[in-house]
Amino acid sequence: MKCVVALTLLLAQSFAFAQTPAPSTLSRVTQSGILRVCTPGDYKPFSFQRAPGEFEGLDVDLMGSLATALNAKPQFVKTTWANLLPDFVAGKCDIAAGGISVSLERQKQAYFSTPYMVNGKTPLTRCENVARYQSIEAIDQPSVRVIANPGGSNEKFARAKLSHAQLTMHSDNLTIFDELVKGHADVFVTEAAEAIVQSKAHPELCAVNPDKPLQYAEMGYLLPNGDDVFKHFVDQWLHLSQANGEYAQMSAKWLGK
Incomplete structure (x- = not known):
């Protein structure tokens, strides 16, 4: 009887452990005070590496705003377009930015934020x-x-x-x-x-006819797959940034409109 009880308790503990959700990126970033951002850094006006460790652009400014909302500082992780998704999936960063087009292929391995720009x-x-x-x-x-x-x-x-x-x-x-x-x-x-x-x-x-692109496209930020808590936070931050005029101000700085 004791063996049965012990086995039952062990199974219950194992089930409870299996059901415990992994810590959200939101918790990790707020605790560490660092928001790691993967970016190729070669795509003006979104992200451009002007010197080792120094980046500028619309997405760089926006990631600074997101980091502030998280009581953190942005830490930019240099990657390439070919390695962007592998680096992100490998956990080298918390979010990826820099003029990233939303695609179904990328969506298979990562979440996307709400699109912030139509850019065909x-x-x-x-x-x-x-x-x-x-x-x-x-x-x-x-x-x-x-x-x-x-x-x-x-x-x-x-x-x-x-x-x-x-x-x-x-x-x-x-x-x-x-x-x-x-x-x-x-x-x-x-x-x-x-x-x-x-x-x-x-x-x-x-x-050539930038107001009538050859193919429709949207831009968004890559987020960890399955992390609904962090995605909801990023989406809400982006919504508020657009609603309070912060996004428009940053966009005008880099896009001239």
Whole structure:
């Protein structure tokens, strides 16, 4: 009888342990005082690494706001677009930011915050060629030299939609615009916000119809899969930031609108 009772107690304790939820990221961040943010840091105007350990951009400012709401400080963890999801899933950070497109493939392994921006795919080309590249069909031609950066939604779009064009992968997202300026490539398809910002930084380049993108896209923040507590907090923080005008102020700083 004693053995049966002992076994019952052991099973009950094991069941209770199995049902105990894992600590939320919210608790870990508030206790440690550090919000770890994975970011590629090569995507203006969202996140740009200007020096080792020093980042700037819209998402950098917003992550500072989120950290403040958590009574914490942001700690940016440098990654690449190819390694963004593996690094995040491996637990190297609490949230990922930097102009990340919401996708079903990423959603399989992580949560997304509520989207904070609609930012569809937009061609960037030399200004004299704007009339030539008004559609996917016009770009997806054997004579058109398309350039893309690896590991993210830009590469996925290029491979899926522009398979007939000459595709070149350029690993450095910071110098990919110079390839267009020099005439080494004809078109780079990226998000509208980046196309607009880079056209201002490079007068030779123009964004093609950024208000009518080739493909609809949203941007959000990667969050730990299954952590509903942290997702609800981030979503509410983002809602309040937009409602009280903080988001608009930061957006105007980096996007000029």
